[in-house]
Amino acid sequence: ADLARLTAATGSDADRLFLELMIPHHEGGVEMAQYAVEHAQRAPVVSLARGVVTAQERELTVLHDMLDARGGPLP
Secondary structure, three states: OHHHHHHHOOHHHHHHHHHHHHHHHHHHHHHHHHHHHHHOOOHHHHHHHHHHHHHHHHHHHHHHHHHHHOOOOOO
C-alpha cells in the first residue's frame, strides 16, 4: 500500500512521502542493529552492527531535516 501511494505521488508530495517512509525503515534498522550490538557472539558482527547504528542514526537526522525543509509530513 505504501509503495502504491509513493508511485501515485508526484512532485514535492512524492519527495515528502518518500522521506516519511524511509524514517521508520531506518528506525527499524537502528533497533535491529542495536540488538546485534548487545547480543551478537562474534566480533565482526558486533562491529558491523555498530557501524549500521551510527550510519542509520546519521541518515535519520538527514531524513528529518530534509522532511522539515519540505514542509513536514503530508497531512
